[in-house]
Amino acid sequence: MNARTGLLARRADVLQGTNLRALAGPILICMILGMMILPLPPFLLDLLFTFNIALSVMVLLVSMYTMKPLDFAAFPSVLLFSTLLRLSLNVASTRVVLLEGHTGPDAAGKVIESFGHFLVGGNFAVGIVVFIILMVINFMVITKGAGRIAEVAARFTLDAMPGKQMSIDADLNAGIINEEQARKRRSEVSQEAEFYGSMDGASKFVRGDAIAGLLIMVINIIGGLIVGVVQHGMDFAAAGKNYTLLTIGDGLVAQIPSLVISTAAGVIVSRVATNEDIGTQLTGQLFTNPRVLMITGVILVLMGLIPGMPHFAFLVLGGGAIQLGRVMKKRGEEKKTSAALVDVAPAALAPAENTEASWDDVALIDTLGLEVGYRLIPLVDKNSDGELLKRIKSIRKKFAQEIGFLPPVIHIRDNLELRPNAYRIALKGVEVGTGEAYPGQWLAINPGQVTAALPGTPTQDPAFGLPAVWIDTNLREQAQVYGYTVVDSSTVVATHLNHLVVTHASELLGRQEVQALLERMQKDTPSLVDDLVPKALPVTTLQKVLQNLLDEAVPIRDMRTILEALAEHAPKISDPHDLTAIVRLALGRAITQQWFPGNGDMQVMGLDANLERVLSQALTTGANPGLEPGLAHTLLEQTQKAMTRQQSLGLAPVLLVQHSLRAMLARFLRRSLPQLKVLSYAEVPDTRHVKVVNVIGTA
Structure with missing residues (x-):
């Protein structure tokens, strides 16, 4: 009872946490709207400005520690909300500055006062210059560069999507990945394209935020002068100093987080996806070559020896770089020595340039394979709604329903050695069929009773060898009137493939398929399977009997009748051919019905x-x-x-x-x-x- 109560309590906590996370977005929007509409006291402004700074630093650190951009897929939305938060704070602080600015430099809270006095020394001219420099850095450098990178990345990502999707389909058809992995990879490709597209648009918010900050500063200074001089009777100099310092403090406390967020955006879109965060990448790639460090140190030392240069700074940094390079060089030599000592025995057995063979070098042959020329790739491309892919799935399903077992997966790949319109069907690596198909044209097959000839490219139906001709689309209806059987290019390949799969059904029935059939029968008739295999009949003999039936085009759907006949005679007869004849007698009605419905x-x-x-x-x-x-x-x-x-x-x-x-x-x-x-x-x-x-x- 206590355990159940604890489980219910934990479930309630999880649900409560989920509900709170779901409410985070609406609460944030309400806060932003409230800051724009309602007057805020200085103490609350201090908390919100501090929260804005903390949020920007947190976003920058998360962007630096992500391994790939999709690990921070929420960044475009975070960028939008942080921009709205800063703008709403600007509105709230502007209201307080204009209403209470005449009372002193702490009218809008301690944070704005600190940024207006401590960071710029209470000099509003210096504050204006620092603010403008921050604006230029943010607007002209970081935001512009990040926006351009996002734009180019979005374009190239969209252009690469068809190739990536086709690569996923090829890996799926080759059996390298399963359906779930393919679905996950397709989702990642789609999310990546959406992410860079969103970043391209979200960067415009940052640019707009920088422009808005400059305009807000000008408006606040002019408005402060008007309010101070006209409404509160202050002299022009005092009003200018008070309101300008407050405005500068307000602008700096908003622009510094904006600069941090813009930097995070640049880090996100400019990094290359690896298994390392950006800090590890920088230190691992900048300080790996000791020669670079030593040359840099020598250059700094030489510059430090020039008369009039700051000798201390150049000589200290130069000497440090040279020493660091020497240490790294020594460590590299020690690693090479230890590696050589470890590899003495293998080196004596084989040349260093030759790699020892392993089982990974063994290339397994696909049971069923379809290779196509480059003009037939659209027929098997899922992105372009390749019709042949759907037909191949239908072929396997129809085969399983009519023949009685599931054939192996048909692995599809392109082959540049084939003619552009050619295709090749292979069984266990050996070619069993080949042909040509022309997308955009139709194959008119002559069943023997046509009334007229058609203009086109004469050929033969690859599946049954009937005379045929490839015709243009505008001749399709005319061909049907003449008595031709008209099919499209994907149907030609699918029919040929289906014919060969049915013809070689016995070769496709391997030990694995027989075992799967037995497991399927085990669910319905467990005692029959247990009494027969392997007690009375080995699996190999059962496989041979089923292959004999398939060789003579007898479906093995009625596995219960087959197993019952074998269970009756297997204890006395072991020859697979004799057992096949007995099974045929048991299946006589179905065999007769197959040819004479x-x-x-x-x-x-x-x-x-x-x-x-x-x-x-x-x-x-x-x-x-x-x-x-x-x-x-x-x-x-x-x-x-x-x-x-x-x-x-x-x-x-x-x-x-x-x-x-x-x-x-x-x-x-x-x-x-x-x-x-x-x-x-x-x-x-x-x-x-x-x-x-x-x-x-x-x-």
Whole structure:
């Protein structure tokens, strides 16, 4: 109970602190407005001027200790509020000076009196000169320089944004970073651009503040003279001295914090982002070279020896620089000696200029890669809304839904060695497909029934090898009227990529993907997975069975049926090919439905009875059954003819054979006729009616 009470109390404290921080902005605005409208007593003015000085020093120190500009992203807002605070203090102090200035130099508080007397010795002429010098330094040097740096930085940051975004996308596609890291880096790039843009605008507040300070000083002096002489009957000299010293004190107590804030702005926008604060950078880079210090010391000593020069100052500083350089040189030699002693053994084993090889030198091959020429970069550039990136995501999602496992990430990169419009698809570092695409044009594919030709660049559809032509956008509708299938350049690349991914699905199914499938099934059927893998079936055998199914374009979405069939027969059968045949029987209904949707007749190709008998005899004879060359050539030739007749009728190229022949014929015909699918009678459900349309083996 006590612990719970303590937790609730801590939570209440956190919420209270959050609420107070949220109220800081409105409270500050109310304070600024109050100072402009309400008369303030001198004591409160002293506190507020002191707070203004402390705030400016704090801002300067924070800017010096930040590692990069975005660590102080609130600086533009701080600049705005500090400027408003100083101006409101000027209004409040001006009211007090004009109302109570005739009473003496402490009329506006001790802070203004101290700045008017102590800093300038009570001499208003000196005060005016010092004030004007501070104005010139602030307005002409620091503020102008910081504003120019912010303007240039904002411009270059905006120009570099597309390249940075593309670099992030390339690292994401290459797998170097994940989605969360990419999102964080994109946010940093966007914040950096907004920061420098805000600094460019915020620097104008500082310039305006400097001009306003000068005008306020002139107005206060003239107004003080009028009020003192006309309203209070003071003589001109006394009124001039009183009101001028008060005005100078007021101006100095406002301009010094303004100068500090301007310096902080210059530090923020002029520093280079590193892992060191500005103090460490300055000392680490100015005093690292002992030769520079020693030469500087010698020059100062020589100048100190010239008659009429301040010998003490030059000789002391020169001697100090020479001594510091000698000390640093000695330390550097000691470090080199110790490093040499430590590195004796490695130096004896290998040359100093050669670095020892490590595992970091091993470059791993991407499973799937897409390389594009420079004219295709806009298709994969997220900043320019690259359509191909969206299509690739859709390809992976569609593949996972239809095939049954998630393929590896497709790594995209540009390749200047390719032709400008070319692309290259690689599987495990080996090229499996290539083509060309022309952004801004359309590919008109001839499916075989077009009515007229089109002007353009003749080519072939890279995915299926159909005749095609690249046409201009204005010919798109005309091409569709002629019967062409018209697609854009991103669709061409995406279709080719999808075709190759599906074709090589078995090679994409690795040990990691199989393990992920088992973990996915573990959630739904834990006992089935635990009883099968690895007790009855090794993971490698399961992977081989799944790869065999994918080689024959059989999806593995129904993992429960696959695992149940393997669990029943794996204790007695260990050969992956035999297990694949058993799994196909279990998936028979799904395989049949894949090629012959609905419940209509299955119009297939079949084997002549004599040919089927010869093939059965060849399968059962000998220790290594196979087909003799003459029979193999005849079978391949007859199958190709039958397949052509089948496709001319608009029917699926499916060959139906006896179950004992299916595996052998599938392996033999798949290499030459990849579009042909071989099914066995045992895989066809009893409810389906089979009609043999083309027979292989007859003249």
